[in-house]
Every structure is written in structure tokens, then in C-alpha cells.
Amino acid sequence: MDTTAPLDTAYSPLTALANVLRSEYCKLRTVRSTSWALLTAVVANVGVAALLAIFVTGRLTPHQKATIDSVRLTMGGLHISQVAIGVLGVLIISGEYSTGTIRATLAAVPRRRVVLAAKTAVLAAVSLATGIASSFGAYFIFQALRSGASMSAALSDPGVLRAVTGAGLYLAVIGLFGLGLGAVIRAPAGAIAALLGIMFIPPLLSDLLPHSWQTTISPYLPLNAGGQIYIASHFDSNSLTPWTGLGVFCLYAAAALGTGIILITRRDA
Numbered sequence: 001m002d003t004t005a006p007l008d009t010a011y012s013p014l015t016a017l018a019n020v021l022r023s024e025y026c027k028l029r030t031v032r033s034t035s036w037a038l039l040t041a042v043v044a045n046v047g048v049a050a051l052l053a054i055f056v057t058g059r060l061t062p063h064q065k066a067t068i069d070s071v072r073l074t075m076g077g078l079h080i081s082q083v084a085i086g087v088l089g090v091l092i093i094s095g096e097y098s099t100g101t102i103r104a105t106l107a108a109v110p111r112r113r114v115v116l117a118a119k120t121a122v123l124a125a126v127s128l129a130t131g132i133a134s135s136f137g138a139y140f141i142f143q144a145l146r147s148g149a150s151m152s153a154a155l156s157d158p159g160v161l162r163a164v165t166g167a168g169l170y171l172a173v174i175g176l177f178g179l180g181l182g183a184v185i186r187a188p189a190g191a192i193a194a195l196l197g198i199m200f201i202p203p204l205l206s207d208l209l210p211h212s213w214q215t216t217i218s219p220y221l222p223l224n225a226g227g228q229i230y231i232a233s234h235f236d237s238n239s240l241t242p243w244t245g246l247g248v249f250c251l252y253a254a255a256a257l258g259t260g261i262i263l264i265t266r267r268d269a
Contacts, residue, residue, distance in 0.1 A: 020109055020118040028092065028122055037088035038126070041081035041171065042134040048077030049138035050145055058147030070151040071163045071232035074142040075135065078167060078230070085127050085171045086199070089178025090191040092119055093260075097186040112264045116183060120176060120257060127175035132168030135230075139164045159232035162242065166229030169246060173226060173253050174199075180256025183264060198252075199223055225249045 028034050052073055060068065093116070096102035109115050143153070155161045178195050185191040202221045206214050215238045218224055226249030228235070229242045240248065 017114065017118070020114055021121060023108075024115075024118040024122045028126065031091075031095070033091050033095070034088060034126075037084045037091075038130050040084040041130055042137070044080035044084065045075070045077035045134035045138040045167075046141055048080070049074050049142040052076050053142045053145035053147070057151055060150075062150075065150045067234065068151070069232055069234045070142075070146075070153045071139070071160055072230060073151075074138055074153075075163075075167045075230045077134075077138060078170065081131075081134065081171060082174045082199070083196070085131070085175045086178040086195050087192055088127070089123055089175035089180075090182040090195060091188060092123055092179055092182065094182035094186055094188040094191050098188055113261055116257075116261055116264055120179060123175050123179055124172055128168060128172040130168075131171030132165060135164050135167035135171075138167075153232065157232070159242075163230045163232040166242060166246065170226050170229055170249070173246070173249050177222075177253040177256055180253060180258075180260045183260025184256060219245070220248055222249055222252050 056073070057065075093102075096105060105115060106112055139153075139155075146152075153160050155164070178191070181194050181198075182188070182191045185194060199222060203218070203223060206218045206221060209217065219238060219240045225240055225245040228240050228245030229249075231242065235241075239245070
């Protein structure tokens with residue numbers, strides 16, 4: 001046999017990247033925690049929207065119905081789904097460190113930044129698809145089950161389509177933020193604690209600050225900034241605009257991922 005014959009399939013960087021992406025997607029969909037996290041996100045978004053439509057809309061006063069942002073109310077399930085997607089982002093990489101399987105991953109793909117980039121791309125696609133689908137599901141079920149003709153919000157109304165779609169974008173960014181923290185801290189418990197602490201503790205601490213400090217700092221806190229994207233109307237004058245707020249939130253995720261990219265090449269597996 002002629003051992004000098006050329007291989008049938010030529011190597012290329014794109015082929016190698018496609019193989020890594022395929023591998024990371026296979027790992028993501030075969031891990032049980034992925035199914036539970038995505039299911040929790042969908043059930044929380046759609047289920048909470050249904051409960052709010054059935055039990056809350058009929059009990060609001062006319063003044064409340066006229067002043068409340070019905071889309072933001074619809075997205076009440078994000079308080080739960082954001083935790084599920086954030087934890088999923090953490091576990092995608094920290095789970096491999098805790099079990100030691102990261103060594104096999106890095107042995108197969110020695111270019112560590114490629115591994116992290118592939119995990120980022122796969123998580124972004126899955127969390128974005130899940131987030132947008134569940135957000136539109138929440139919107140449609142809320143509109144179908146709400147009490148009477150009040151609190152109607154058509155997708156063609158100003159800000160509604162952006163707010164519903166933005167809720168899905170918001171969840172995707174939370175997932176990437178969790179992935180970045182998982183790459184930096186590597187221990188699942190520590191990374192999850194850091195994620196939840198950064199998400200929920202700063203808004204509580206900001207309430208203890210003088211009012212002038214609150215109006216300066218609060219709009220730039222992660223959840224306050226990111227949450228502007230799924231508000232359709234009734235904006236606070238001290239808050240960021242929806243896209244600016246989402247951009248600030250993306251900077252938090254980018255900072256975490258950037259730190260992870262630096263550290264993944266400087267530390268042992």
C-alpha cells in the first residue's frame with residue numbers, strides 16, 4: 001500500500017472548528033443538567049405568564065392597568081429563567097473541571113481558546129433560541145388568557161416586539177456571563193455563588209446609598225442595565241435606554257469571558 005498517497009479529506013481550520021463545535025454541542029445536549037435548565041427556563045417564562053394573566057390581570061384597578069407595562073409583567077418568569085440559564089452557562093465549563101474531563105477535552109483540542117470559543121458559540125445559540133421561543137410563548141399565552149380587553153399589547157405597538165425579543169437576548173447574555181465566570185473560577189459552587197451574588201446583591205446594596213449615588217450607580221448594575229431591554233413602556237427617567245442597557249450588560253459578560261480566555265491558557269487543567 002502506498003503510504004504516501006494524499007488523505008481524502010484535507011485539513012483546514014474551518015473543518016477543525018466545525019468538529020470542535022459539533023463536539024461541544026454533543027456534550028451540551030447529552031448532559032442531563034442541560035435539559036433541566038432549558039426546561040426550567042421555558043416552564044418559568046410560559047407558566048408564570050399564564051398565572052399572571054389568570055390571577056393578576058383581573059384584580060388590577062383601572063389606574064394600575066393604564067399605568068403598568070404589560071410586557072414587563074408578561075416577562076415575570078425571567079426572575080426564575082435567568083437563574084436557570086446562568087447556572088447552565090457556569091456548568092458547561094466548570095462541570096468539566098470538577099469531573100476532570102477537561103483534560104480529555106484539552107488533549108483532543110490543545111488550542112484552549114478554540115475550546116472556549118466553541119463553548120461560547122454553542123451556548124449562545126442554544127440559550128438564544130430557548131430564550132426567544134419561551135419569551136414569545138409567554139407573550140402569546142398572556143395575551144390569550146388575560147382578563148377582559150385591558151392590557152392588550154400587539155407586537156406592532158411601539159416597543160413591544162423589541163421587548164419580547166430582548167427578553168430572549170437578555171437570557172442569552174446571562175448564560176454567557178455564567179460561562180465566563182465558570183471559566184474564571186472553575187469550581188461550580190463558587191462560580192454559581194459569584195453569578196448569583198453579582199446579579200442580586202448590588203441592587204440591594206445600592207438601596208442603602210444616598211439618593212444621588214443611587215441615580216448615578218444603579219442604572220449600570222448588571223440586572224438593572226440588562227433589564228431595560230424587555231421594558232416596552234413607562235421607562236424611569238434615571239434608567240438607561242433599552243439598547244444602551246443591554247450593551248452595558250454585554251460588557252459584563254464580555255469582561256468575564258475575556259478574563260476566562262486569558263486565564264485558560266495560563267493555568268493547568
